[in-house]
Amino acid sequence: MPINYQQIKKQIPHFCELAAEHNQVIHSTAQRLLYTLNQYSDQVGQLIGLVETESASNKSLRCAKPTDEALASVHGLPELDTVATLIAADGSQINPSRHRQVDFCLINVATISLQTGMDVAPVINTESILLDIGELTPDNAPLTEDILALERDIRERAALAHQASKYTPPMVTMTDGPLELFRETSNTARFEKKLAEYIGILSDLSKSRTITVGYVDKPQSDLVNRLIKLIIKNESQTPAQAMRELERIWVSDANLFSELLSSPGDRSAIYCIQSPWSKLFKEELALYFFYLNVSRSETPYLARIEIPAWCTRDPETLNQLHAAIYRQCDIMGPRPYPYILHRAHEIAVVTYEETLELDAMIAVELKRRGIDAGSISNKQSAKDLPSRGRYQ
Amino acid sequence: MSKLPIEIGRLLRSSLTGFVAGCRVNQPNLPAFGTLVRVPIHEKLDAFGLVYDIHMDDDGLVRQLVTSQTLPPEVIADNRNNRNMPSEISIVTIGRRQDGIISHLLPSHPPISLDVIYQCSNDEIRAFTTGGGFGYFRHILRNQELPAGELLTAHLEQARVAHRDGGDPNWFSNAVQELIILLRDDYPSLMSLLNALSDLPTE
Numbered sequence: 001m002p003i004n005y006q007q008i009k010k011q012i013p014h015f016c017e018l019a020a021e022h023n024q025v026i027h028s029t030a031q032r033l034l035y036t037l038n039q040y041s042d043q044v045g046q047l048i049g050l051v052e053t054e055s056a057s058n059k060s061l062r063c064a065k066p067t068d069e070a071l072a073s074v075h076g077l078p079e080l081d082t083v084a085t086l087i088a089a090d091g092s093q094i095n096p097s098r099h100r101q102v103d104f105c106l107i108n109v110a111t112i113s114l115q116t117g118m119d120v121a122p123v124i125n126t127e128s129i130l131l132d133i134g135e136l137t138p139d140n141a142p143l144t145e146d147i148l149a150l151e152r153d154i155r156e157r158a159a160l161a162h163q164a165s166k167y168t169p170p171m172v173t174m175t176d177g178p179l180e181l182f183r184e185t186s187n188t189a190r191f192e193k194k195l196a197e198y199i200g201i202l203s204d205l206s207k208s209r210t211i212t213v214g215y216v217d218k219p220q221s222d223l224v225n226r227l228i229k230l231i232i233k234n235e236s237q238t239p240a241q242a243m244r245e246l247e248r249i250w251v252s253d254a255n256l257f258s259e260l261l262s263s264p265g266d267r268s269a270i271y272c273i274q275s276p277w278s279k280l281f282k283e284e285l286a287l288y289f290f291y292l293n294v295s296r297s298e299t300p301y302l303a304r305i306e307i308p309a310w311c312t313r314d315p316e317t318l319n320q321l322h323a324a325i326y327r328q329c330d331i332m333g334p335r336p337y338p339y340i341l342h343r344a345h346e347i348a349v350v351t352y353e354e355t356l357e358l359d360a361m362i363a364v365e366l367k368r369r370g371i372d373a374g375s376i377s378n379k380q381s382a383k384d385l386p387s388r389g390r391y392q
Numbered sequence: 393m394s395k396l397p398i399e400i401g402r403l404l405r406s407s408l409t410g411f412v413a414g415c416r417v418n419q420p421n422l423p424a425f426g427t428l429v430r431v432p433i434h435e436k437l438d439a440f441g442l443v444y445d446i447h448m449d450d451d452g453l454v455r456q457l458v459t460s461q462t463l464p465p466e467v468i469a470d471n472r473n474n475r476n477m478p479s480e481i482s483i484v485t486i487g488r489r490q491d492g493i494i495s496h497l498l499p500s501h502p503p504i505s506l507d508v509i510y511q512c513s514n515d516e517i518r519a520f521t522t523g524g525g526f527g528y529f530r531h532i533l534r535n536q537e538l539p540a541g542e543l544l545t546a547h548l549e550q551a552r553v554a555h556r557d558g559g560d561p562n563w564f565s566n567a568v569q570e571l572i573i574l575l576r577d578d579y580p581s582l583m584s585l586l587n588a589l590s591d592l593p594t595e
Contacts, residue, residue, distance in 0.1 A: 114466045115466060117465065117466070121466070121470050121473035122466060122470045296461070330461070331460050331462075331463065332456055333456050334459055335456060343470065
């Protein structure tokens with residue numbers, strides 16, 4: 001038996017008891033934060049100044065920075081009357097593994113381009129890149145999964161730019177996840193180089209007026225709450241002990257905005273991302289976000305939408321992407337998520353069986369050339385044994 | 393034969409008594425229920441069969457999409473053209489052509505995966521339904537899985553047109569007479585067939 005269920009069964013009541021208490025704390029804290037959000041909703045100029053002052057002394061500050069929209073403002077679903085091209089990209093990779101017969105890496109990037117409102121099947125493209133053997137040990141060290149994921153993200157964006165060049169605006173391009181690159185490798189020179197490449201692609205998309213969106217499903221970030229905590233901290237009457245208590249409790253932005261964005265299609269105000277990396281995304285490419293209620297029922301379901309600055313400047317562009325994203329989510333019925341992103345994922349995903357197939361293909365070619373193809377590790381071999389237990 | 397044969401799909405799986413073909417859900421030449429089809433097994437052997445079922449599979453995404461209030465045309469086109477969902481056409485084997493001779497015996501070998509399946513032309517329908525009399529009816533009547541009355545009616549309707557165009561207007565009534573004789577001891581099946589035949593337009 002893989003899990004000692006008898007032992008776990010005894011722990012579950014205690015777990016749920018604590019969860020109930022925790023939820024109560026989260027709820028009351030969220031109410032406190034929401035109160036402050038409403039209280040300061042119109043004081044955006046003052047709050048922009050506050051964030052700028054704080055960031056000057058705190059280089060690692062990460063929070064939301066207000067724009068000219070009131071903090072607690074709610075923007076209803078606009079009409080979508082323009083036929084637009086939607087393009088989504090998603091990537092999948094085979095990570096390096098010394099346990100396989102042949103150690104190799106693959107990046108698979110799929111794009112899907114569709115014309116909304118047209119009775120035409122979307123155009124699908126897949127690009128599969130087998131990394132050269134030399135790329136498996138960059139900088140004299142084995143390639144990490146993190147670097148490979150970074151490479152995949154950049155290739156996704158490059159594939160979007162390539163497909164976008166075939167169409168004319170209005171165009172909305174989408175990837176799953178934030179636009180801001182965030183990796184453990186962030187302090188390496190390699191990351192800096194790749195980041196520059198990434199920003200170059202975003203810049204090209206911006207020049208061609210291709211709307212670029214990062215879609216974050218079920219967001220857990222607390223950027224706006226960090227801003228509110230900064231406001232409360234700055235209030236002279238806040239006792240230090242109360243502030244410490246507030247700082248200790250993590251509340252996601254979704255806790256607040258699911259109360260504000262009560263109607264299907266509502267979006268929040270737009271915020272700018274203030275982070276140590278945000279200085280690299282300059283001017284037109286500065287990163288902004290808003291929350292969107294993509295639910296079609298009375299129970300809100302939020303997504304965070306990240307966009308570059310230029311997309312926020314023109315109300316029509318903003319409305320277009322707002323409506324296009326909601327319509328895409330609506331297609332998926334009761335579990336809203338952009339249809340086009342799901343399709344990109346469906347096309348891109350590399351299955352375990354495909355990995356085994358590739359492993360065998362490369363091994364055969366190596367052997368044909370008289371090269372030792374190696375063998376799977378003993379550990380993997382043991383794992384692959386037929387089992388009467390949990391691996392069935 | 394003056395026209396090129398119409399390719400309707402490729403074989404997914406087979407046995408001696410029947411086979412299943414896969415084709416795209418939106419292809420224009422999707423065969424109709426009761427269509428006579430032919431699959432070349434090798435250069436001297438063809439199997440003949442009748443389409444008795446057309447099956448469209450679903451998957452998780454399609455099940456979710458049907459609950460959507462509005463489905464844009466591009467999404468429908470995507471699912472019909474791009475997604476890997478073949479419609480499956482089930483065919484009952486009813487005869488063969490070996491060394492150029494048509495008979496209503498089963499072929500010696502089943503067709504092989506990915507073999508191409510063709511819709512029979514009127515010439516082929518006439519040749520098959522007269523070569524060997526009406527012996528092929530037994531393959532349909534003995535198979536309890538088949539909707540025999542409906543299938544025979546659909547087949548007879550198509551074959552009637554082919555024979556009428558070929559100058560044999562009596563083929564249809566001869567075929568019905570043969571079926572009445574074959575089913576004389578099976579009243580429920582006979583009534584089912586006659587009921588279905590009565591729905592055919594009169595000529």
